[in-house]
Amino acid sequence: MNEQLPSFLLADLFPDSIVQIDSGNNVKPALKADNTQPGNFYLGDFKKKIIVLVSDETNTHISDENLSFLNGILDACKLNLSHIAIINFYNNAINFARLKKDILPEFLISFGIKALQIELPFTLPDYQVQEHSKCKIIIAPALNELNQQTENAKAEKIKLWKGLQKMFDL
Numbered sequence: 762m763n764e765q766l767p768s769f770l771l772a773d774l775f776p777d778s779i780v781q782i783d784s785g786n787n788v789k790p791a792l793k794a795d796n797t798q799p800g801n802f803y804l805g806d807f808k809k810k811i812i813v814l815v816s817d818e819t820n821t822h823i824s825d826e827n828l829s830f831l832n833g834i835l836d837a838c839k840l841n842l843s844h845i846a847i848i849n850f851y852n853n854a855i856n857f858a859r860l861k862k863d864i865l866p867e868f869l870i871s872f873g874i875k876a877l878q879i880e881l882p883f884t885l886p887d888y889q890v891q892e893h894s895k896c897k898i899i900i901a902p903a904l905n906e907l908n909q910q911t912e913n914a915k916a917e918k919i920k921l922w923k924g925l926q927k928m929f930d931l
Contacts, residue, residue: 785803802853803846811845812860814874815904818851823904830908837922838929856880857893866896868928875905888924899924 770796770919803824805813813831814824823831835841846864849856857879861867876898878883885891885900892898901921907914925931 788895801847802855804842804844805845805847807846807864809840809844810860810865811840812866812869813845813847814850814869814871814879816851816873820849821852822847822849827904832905833895834921834925837912838925838931840929851873857888861894861896869896869898870925870928871898871900873906874900876900888920890924890928894924897928899928 768824798851803812810820815827817823817827831847832842835845846866857869860869860879871879881893881898883891883893887900887902890899901924902917907917907921
């Protein structure tokens with residue numbers, strides 16, 4: 762028998778012995794015990810049940826530069842930081858099932874984290890809106906990739922905008 766347990770289950774079974782080793786060979790717990798308590802692991806007020814997933818190895822939540830860029834995206838969608846919860850997947854490797862159980866999001870925007878990384882039962886192409894467990898999901902490249910002044914980044918931002926328009930019925 763060659764079965765693999767999901768990462769969230771392994772982290773629950775071995776909270777003090779499973780670790781992540783980052784590029785600088787620093788060791789940290791794979792999943793912190795307080796991640797199940799709303800407010801302890803996200804930035805924002807989550808008033809409209811929108812999760813924004815990012816992956817930032819140098820900041821607790823998100824860099825100032827990426828936050829500024831994200832605020833522009835939110836503003837275009839008639840949203841702001843009070844409406845969302847930013848979760849840094851690098852520091853809180855949480856899966857979709859746990860998100861649904863713990864904080865009940867209705868929308869999930871994932872920047873740089875693929876569907877399989879959050880243990881969704883399917884893959885999802887960038888910018889395609891998919892509903893799963895009463896949650897609309899969209900996957901996009903990392904914010905720092907989108908936040909460039911190149912023709913390619915401009916084309917990607919247009920694709921993101923079209924996906925967000927569909928997601929939020931704008």
